[in-house]
Amino acid sequence: MSRAASPSRDGAVPPPGRPERRPIAITLGDPAGIGPEIIAKAFRDAPGLMRDCFVAGDLATLRRAVRFIGGPGRAELPVALIGAAAEALQMPPRCLPVLQIAAPAAPVPLGQVSALAGRIAADCVTWAARAALRGEVAALVTAPLHKEALAAAGVPFPGHTELLQAEAAAFLGRPVAEVPVRMMLANDELRTVLVSIHVSLREAIEAVTFDNVLQTLRITHESVGTALQRPPRIGVAGLNPHAGEGGLFGREEIDTILPAVRAAQADGLAVSGPFAPDTIFMRARRGEFDVVVAMYHDQGLIPVKYLGVEQGVNVTLGLPLVRTSPDHGTAFDIAGTGRADASSLLEAIRMARRLGAGVSE
């Protein structure tokens, strides 16, 4: 949760004269999924929270989404085309401002992977990332995109996290490896930060290296510490059952994870572990740790998502901008039904407001 108040090429100092109040960009997500519907619900049902927000997206897709969430006796949410992000600051409540990013066209079919949908989703995220890096928006909140659609569009990144890392590195003029980022999922009861994300389980095991674990601990300490305004108590999960049970079920804990934990402790970080992965989340939920560092995607995300997709928020740590997202995906199975729950998106917007600078309260 780096407080990305000040994205500039050297990474920190805000340019003089930037307006205090800045808009928040919400990216459309995959137009074949539930993203547009939950965005429309958010603007309809939470006008206070959505103040100063706008959608980097597609007008026709959002107008369609507004119809999906409508019903007899309900006034239809107005959708307004804006010409610049700053116009979002002047919009009345219960109006959905859209900045057209995609080339205008008929909305894509619902619930299907397509290259066109992947391209639209990616273009919206790229535009919003650049706007955030230039300081024109205070934060971006990304509606879910479909990773197969992204790949079908030829986008060379598996998800938002990697795309945003590449955009930040290009903006800062640094190699991607010098802008390390990590995925955190958080709800009111748990925070978890992952050593690796969108790779096969086999590759994830290979990614459990001393350097990757130590880097994850440092990013977690810095970002979660900034948000909590104190050093976070970090619990580290093992990789193997029972954290290897003293080497009986694998040696990664002894050979790799424990040395990284000791190195972090030597730097003064409040880190402990590695602990058995099957009980560490229960311990964190009881208050023993502020955050759990998990060794791979599903180890860390299952406990958070199991507590409910309504609550979880995905935050990218280490970026020179604020990015949050709901913890669920495109839900193609219910796209267009109007049934999608917007709670996680609303939580993501709340979190972006807390983390972003120049955002109105």
Ligand SMILES: NC(=O)c1ccc[n+]([C@@H]2O[C@H](COP(=O)([O-])OP(=O)(O)OC[C@H]3O[C@@H](n4cnc5c(N)ncnc54)[C@H](O)[C@@H]3O)[C@@H](O)[C@H]2O)c1
């Ligand atoms: N932030 C993101 O961009 C993001 C996050 C997670 C997954 N994804 C991607 O989304 C795609 C689909 O993933 P998936 O099917 O594994 O997971 P999913 O989260 O889209 O769906 C899993 C289940 O949860 C339900 N669900 C999800 N969100 C819901 C909501 N808001 N309200 C009610 N029900 C909801 C779905 O209907 C489905 O039954 C994949 O390509 C995945 O990579 C993207």
Ligand SMILES: N[C@H](C(=O)O)[C@H](O)COP(=O)(O)O
């Ligand atoms: N790993 C995330 C999840 O399962 O919730 C999701 O794929 C989103 O990843 P990005 O934020 O990188 O798109």
